Amino acid sequence: MYKFKTFNNISEQALSLLKSAKFQHDEAKPDAILIRSHPLTSKDFNQNLKSIARAGTGFNNVPVELATKNGIVVFNTPGANSNAVKELVICGMLLSSRGIIQGNAFAKSLSDKDEIEINNIMEKEKKSFKGNELKGKVLGIVGLGSVGSLLAHAASVLGMKIIGYDPYISVDAAWMLPKEVEKAENLEFLLGNSDYISLHVPLSNLTKNLVSKKLLNTLKKNAKLINLSRGGVVNNSDVIDALENKKLSSYVTDFPTPELIDRSVSNGDVVLLPHLGASTKEAEINCSVMAAEQTKDFLENGLITNSVNFPNVKLSRTTQFRIVIVHKDEPGVLGKITSEVANNNLNISDMINKSRDEIAITLIDLHDNPPQELLKKIDNNEHILSVRVC
Ligand code: MLT
Numbered sequence: 001m002y003k004f005k006t007f008n009n010i011s012e013q014a015l016s017l018l019k020s021a022k023f024q025h026d027e028a029k030p031d032a033i034l035i036r037s038h039p040l041t042s043k044d045f046n047q048n049l050k051s052i053a054r055a056g057t058g059f060n061n062v063p064v065e066l067a068t069k070n071g072i073v074v075f076n077t078p079g080a081n082s083n084a085v086k087e088l089v090i091c092g093m094l095l096s097s098r099g100i101i102q103g104n105a106f107a108k109s110l111s112d113k114d115e116i117e118i119n120n121i122m123e124k125e126k127k128s129f130k131g132n133e134l135k136g137k138v139l140g141i142v143g144l145g146s147v148g149s150l151l152a153h154a155a156s157v158l159g160m161k162i163i164g165y166d167p168y169i170s171v172d173a174a175w176m177l178p179k180e181v182e183k184a185e186n187l188e189f190l191l192g193n194s195d196y197i198s199l200h201v202p203l204s205n206l207t208k209n210l211v212s213k214k215l216l217n218t219l220k221k222n223a224k225l226i227n228l229s230r231g232g233v234v235n236n237s238d239v240i241d242a243l244e245n246k247k248l249s250s251y252v253t254d255f256p257t258p259e260l261i262d263r264s265v266s267n268g269d270v271v272l273l274p275h276l277g278a279s280t281k282e283a284e285i286n287c288s289v290m291a292a293e294q295t296k297d298f299l300e301n302g303l304i305t306n307s308v309n310f311p312n313v314k315l316s317r318t319t320q321f322r323i324v325i326v327h328k329d330e331p332g333v334l335g336k337i338t339s340e341v342a343n344n345n346l347n348i349s350d351m352i353n354k355s356r357d358e359i360a361i362t363l364i365d366l367h368d369n370p371p372q373e374l375l376k377k378i379d380n381n382e383h384i385l386s387v388r389v390c
Contacts, residue, residue: 002299003048005030007038010055014288021296032295034288037061037275045070050386051298053291056081056278057146058230059308060203068309068359071326071385073298075307077290081283082146085228088254088277089151089198090158092226093139095271096196096250099129102268135159140194142187142210143201143229144169149176151198156180165190188218196224203230213238216247224250228277231255243269300390302363310361311354319349319365322390323375327362328383329355337362337378344374 003026004018014034015025023032033044033052039061040052053075054062067074095101106125110118139155141148144166152162156178164177165184184190187210191197201207211225212235225248227234234253240263242248249269253260256272264270278287290306297303302324304313323341327333334353341348341364350365370389379387 002031003029004032004034004295006034007040007044008036008055009284010034010036010291011285011288013285014055014292017289017292018296021300023296023299031299034291034295035061036287042066045072050388051075051295053077053295055284055287055291058202060230064309068357071359073304073307073310073326075291075294075298075305077287077294078306079146080286080290081278081280082150084280084283085147085200085277086150086154087280088228088273089147089226090154092198092228092252092271093134093196093224096224096226096252097134098131101271103129134196137161137195138163138193140165140184140190140197141181142166142190142197142199144173144177144181145200146173146176148198148200149173151200152181153178160196163190163194187215191215191218191223192220194220194223196226198226199229199233201229201233203232208232209235211235211239213241216242219247221247222249224248224252227251227253227255228275231257236260240270243267302361302390304361309356310359311356313352313354313361313363315350315352315363315365317365319367321366321369323362323364323366323370323378323387324390325362325364325378325387326385327360327381328385329358329360330383333360333381333383334362336381337364340374340377341366341370343377344371346370346374 001022001024003024005027029046029048031048031050034055036055040063049072051073052062052067055077057076057078059076062074064074110121135158137160139160140163141151142165144164155162162181163184164181165187210233216238236257236259239251240259243251252271254273254275254277260270260272264272294305301317302322304310325337346366346368348364349367351363353360353362375387378384
């Protein structure tokens with residue numbers, strides 16, 4: 001029986017899915033971990049650990065390299081919370097364009113007035129909360145994955161013109177885009193031509209401080225920047241300078257820092273929220289159910305979908321016994337595995353071997369239960385990281 005451990009709140013639906021597969025919710029030496037934003041460390045690893053599923057898209061809270069070294073599959077759940085993030089980006093564009101926050105604070109400040117006074121003051125003052133519409137404006141989307149693509153569709157329905165930038169776009173993601181999206185060859189073009197810029201990139205060495213002084217210098221005047229992706233993608237002090245110089249007219253983010261809070265208190269041009277992009281009931285259920293399904297498929301059948309460190313693996317089950325071998329992608333390993341199986345007089349009914357960078361996984365279907373002796377022999381090789389039967 002497999003054991004799983006959860007960090008953060010994982011939805012009841014996901015827990016029931018695992019429990020109905022007879023998995024045990026147990027903290028001690030789990031085979032699988034399911035997490036949301038809890039930062040995992042090597043201390044959370046154990047000898048039995050086979051998979052980590054991150055219920056969300058970003059995975060910078062998981063030590064992926066260490067997991068790969070230990071043959072542990074890391075999953076994420078791309079797309080499962082994209083609609084929630086998309087909706088908050090639209091809200092962010094509106095918050096940065098209309099006097100919603102300021103108007104609300106102003107209305108609340110009139111609590112000591114009677115209705116006639118309130119109406120009079122409101123009518124007189126409402127001009128100071130005037131904003132602009134989204135229709136007809138240009139939205140630059142950096143990162144055209146699942147959120148970027150949904151956002152492009154929604155913005156297009158709102159009558160916006162869209163410019164997109166994504167040098168790593170997959171063919172599938174490109175198919176999902178509305179045909180009106182103009183392709184930016186570089187970020188300078190996107191920033192120089194957009195009234196709104198929304199960032200949808202993961203935090204990595206490539207994207208850290210992606211939006212900093214040099215790039216901000218190319219901004220179209222009075223642009224508004226929305227960053228609900230990761231805090232480190234934007235250099236906050238450079239953004240504050242750009243606000244100060246009126247290059248940028250508003251910055252909306254769900255990654256507050258002390259300097260951004262100071263700016264938001266002293267000027268109305270920074271809108272701060274907790275990291276709420278994916279915080280909807282629907283997204284939390286979608287992400288955790290997807291994480292649970294991927295975990296179950298891997299533990300029960302060795303199948304992999306949406307891993308950030310392993311290849312996708314699909315193999316329909318033809319027999320009752322399947323050996324799952326995680327190993328380094330080294331020449332000769334596969335030959336050694338299959339000859340050990342043959343030495344035991346066992347016939348391979350079906351098999352698959354897939355690799356990604358330096359890691360590989362092999363599934364072998366057998367008609368008969370492989371003896372422990374065989375598993376030990378396969379395991380007895382410096383390149384093999386784990387062997388199990390499921
Ligand atoms: C994600 O990475 O899926 C979103 O930023 C939400 C989250 O961090 O949970």
